[in-house]
Amino acid sequence: MEGLLFNVNNGYIEGIVRGYRNNLLTGQNYNNLVQCDTIDDLKLQLGPAYGDFLASLPPNPSTSSLAARTTDKLISEFRYVRANAVGSLAKFIDFLTYGYMIDNVALLITGTLHERDTRELLERCHPLGWFETMPVLCVATNIEELYNSVLIETPLAPYFKGSLSHQDLDELNIEIVRNTLYKNYLEDFHNFVNTDPEMAGTPTAEVMTEILEFEADRRAINITLNSFGTELSKADRKKLYPAFGRLYPEGSYMLSRADDIEGVRLAVDGVGDYKSYFEATGMGQNSTGAGNMSGGAGSDGKSLEDLFYQKEMEISKGAFTRQFTFAIVYAWVKLREQEIRNITWIAECIAQNQKERIGNYISVF
Amino acid sequence: MAAPPSAYKDRQFLAVIGDEDSVTGLLLAGIGHVTPPPDSQKNFLVVDTKTSNEAIEEAFERFTTERKDIGILLINQHIADRIRHRVDTYTAAFPSLLEIPSKDHPYDPEKDSVLRRVRRLFGE
Amino acid sequence: MSGAQNREAVFPTRQSLGLMKAKLKGAQTGHDLLKRKSEALTKRFREITRRIDEAKRKMGRVMQIAAFSLAEVTYAVGGDIGYQVQESAKSARFRVRTKQENVSGVFLPAFESYTTEGNNDFGLTGLGKGGQQVQRCRETYARAVETLVELASLQTAFVILDEVIKVVNRRVNAIEHVIIPRTENTIKYINSELDELDREEFFRLKKVQNKKQRDTAAQDAEMRAKRDAKTAANQAEDNKENKGSQDILGEQEDADVIF
Numbered sequence: 001m002e003g004l005l006f007n008v009n010n011g012y013i014e015g016i017v018r019g020y021r022n023n024l025l026t027g028q029n030y031n032n033l034v035q036c037d038t039i040d041d042l043k044l045q046l047g048p049a050y051g052d053f054l055a056s057l058p059p060n061p062s063t064s065s066l067a068a069r070t071t072d073k074l075i076s077e078f079r080y081v082r083a084n085a086v087g088s089l090a091k092f093i094d095f096l097t098y099g100y101m102i103d104n105v106a107l108l109i110t111g112t113l114h115e116r117d118t119r120e121l122l123e124r125c126h127p128l129g130w131f132e133t134m135p136v137l138c139v140a141t142n143i144e145e146l147y148n149s150v151l152i153e154t155p156l157a158p159y160f161k162g163s164l165s166h167q168d169l170d171e172l173n174i175e176i177v178r179n180t181l182y183k184n185y186l187e188d189f190h191n192f193v194n195t196d197p198e199m200a201g202t203p204t205a206e207v208m209t210e211i212l213e214f215e216a217d218r219r220a221i222n223i224t225l226n227s228f229g230t231e232l233s234k235a236d237r238k239k240l241y242p243a244f245g246r247l248y249p250e251g252s253y254m255l256s257r258a259d260d261i262e263g264v265r266l267a268v269d270g271v272g273d274y275k276s277y278f279e280a281t282g283m284g285q286n287s288t289g290a291g292n293m294s295g296g297a298g299s300d301g302k303s304l305e306d307l308f309y310q311k312e313m314e315i316s317k318g319a320f321t322r323q324f325t326f327a328i329v330y331a332w333v334k335l336r337e338q339e340i341r342n343i344t345w346i347a348e349c350i351a352q353n354q355k356e357r358i359g360n361y362i363s364v365f
Numbered sequence: 366m367a368a369p370p371s372a373y374k375d376r377q378f379l380a381v382i383g384d385e386d387s388v389t390g391l392l393l394a395g396i397g398h399v400t401p402p403p404d405s406q407k408n409f410l411v412v413d414t415k416t417s418n419e420a421i422e423e424a425f426e427r428f429t430t431e432r433k434d435i436g437i438l439l440i441n442q443h444i445a446d447r448i449r450h451r452v453d454t455y456t457a458a459f460p461s462l463l464e465i466p467s468k469d470h471p472y473d474p475e476k477d478s479v480l481r482r483v484r485r486l487f488g489e
Numbered sequence: 490m491s492g493a494q495n496r497e498a499v500f501p502t503r504q505s506l507g508l509m510k511a512k513l514k515g516a517q518t519g520h521d522l523l524k525r526k527s528e529a530l531t532k533r534f535r536e537i538t539r540r541i542d543e544a545k546r547k548m549g550r551v552m553q554i555a556a557f558s559l560a561e562v563t564y565a566v567g568g569d570i571g572y573q574v575q576e577s578a579k580s581a582r583f584r585v586r587t588k589q590e591n592v593s594g595v596f597l598p599a600f601e602s603y604t605t606e607g608n609n610d611f612g613l614t615g616l617g618k619g620g621q622q623v624q625r626c627r628e629t630y631a632r633a634v635e636t637l638v639e640l641a642s643l644q645t646a647f648v649i650l651d652e653v654i655k656v657v658n659r660r661v662n663a664i665e666h667v668i669i670p671r672t673e674n675t676i677k678y679i680n681s682e683l684d685e686l687d688r689e690e691f692f693r694l695k696k697v698q699n700k701k702q703r704d705t706a707a708q709d710a711e712m713r714a715k716r717d718a719k720t721a722a723n724q725a726e727d728n729k730e731n732k733g734s735q736d737i738l739g740e741q742e743d744a745d746v747i748f
Contacts, residue, residue: 226620394630397578472549
């Protein structure tokens, strides 16, 4: 049934996004990229896919400027899609940007806390998380003003309300603030795709639920792993777990009580995918697994994060097998982001002469 | 003989003048220190293309002569190049001045002020 | 180098000669000692410069690995953590202390790194994702900084040794080329003065002796003259009748007695 009227409003967007998807670099392209000896070669190889966006780069650009240009392309395409979207899809795309907005607001909070000139920070903000009223936030000189402006001016207000007060912004570590917001955001997004009349019960809800559940689980696991050895208490940690996902509620509960990697492994045992990741990375058996892999010194095995990225990409790729769904927009953005990360990674490897690890990118096509 | 112990016993911090990546990395290693208010002073300076040479020189001056708690000053080589005359004329033992490579600018021993002194001494 | 200018202003006496000789001996011993010190320091210095050279190259590699691990972080976090890291830095976890090492009487300070426990400004960085990479990157950078600290120690030693060696060499040269020749000159001068004095003394003594002999001769002559006069008077009394005053003149015709 959902296919009957979908194209009336959203067919164009779907077509465009599928077109964009076909522009993504393939395994063959990546094979060519890793053969490059200089950044200029790389630039040349990227020519067909990125064209104009790389034209303004100087010869042998730095990897960061390369990443910035490739991001520019994503931004301009994204804006085009957003501008053509209507109704629920428009709202869906807005939701997509909230994640980046959280990062930007967190940045501004950091700046305000340290009494920096937050206007300088605007250019550091992620363009996808840009909202029109953001410069207004820069007017705030103390954290209370900022808190109030965030509540009034941004769509993030519901995420602050109820879980964070302006004193919290002052006292809590910015990472905890960020993750609290993100948790609220994920829950809200999850709720949105499952209750919006245009989406509930459609492939959008199905695919997005899968993606968001995975995202929620990933965050929960990462937060748990990364909190070992820090001042983050178990009770506080528990507050950062999103209240849905494949691990929820039993797994989350066990995660909240985990003291070490072994505990995390037990908690995720119930979910086949995650269990196999832990086995693949050898974490759990050897509790120092991640810690003693010296950076850059040839750890050819994939890390847990790599496997999570891989999984995310597979889910995103899978989203394109469905029709009449908004989820492809989300999937496309994620795939594109991964592509930018891949390019940056390959560029770094070339620039720093670390060819042996150049194959660490994730390609799904 | 050359330096009385009082000249260095309080020097316990490292300072850094570098590009964003170098500073971030070194801060991650835990060298960052901000003195308590009111006169909060950082022991690091992030230099980008917008930073003026005067600002770099000022920071250099601050880390080398004004502050007495800095034992080692790290400076990216490409930034040292921008204030090369100051770096080359700096001969004091404390704080020790170290030119370090940055991500985008590999290390060039030819430019290093100390290595050049080494070369000169041995006439190589 | 020659002449009266290049010597110390002393009176050429035997006492100062003794002093000068002691001084020369001291200078020579000092010269030997300093020379040996300078050689020891130079040896050390060369070793240090060699190690600096090595360490600088090593640093290049280590920093590259560290920079690469930061790239990994950027990859995993999917964004820039620079600003956040800069702002959350509060108290240095990684610090240095100095200790001393004694090389031939020169105190070389060396840096030693240590980490203060229990402050962790970045423990939560990358909490949501990338935290493991962040931790790894921190370890990598910490190791890199250790290398840097090592290098800084070497470099400080280099700077100080350089200075000390210059001072020592200056002293060696000063002793060798100024103090020793000067002392030697002074000794020569004193010796020559003393010789001169000796000769003068000898000459004087001779003169005195001459004079004494002349005086003695004169006295002898006088005495003999008196004696002769006496005899002559006796004779004159005898010859009074014959010649009278003529005899006095005749007596003068007697040959001088030469000794």
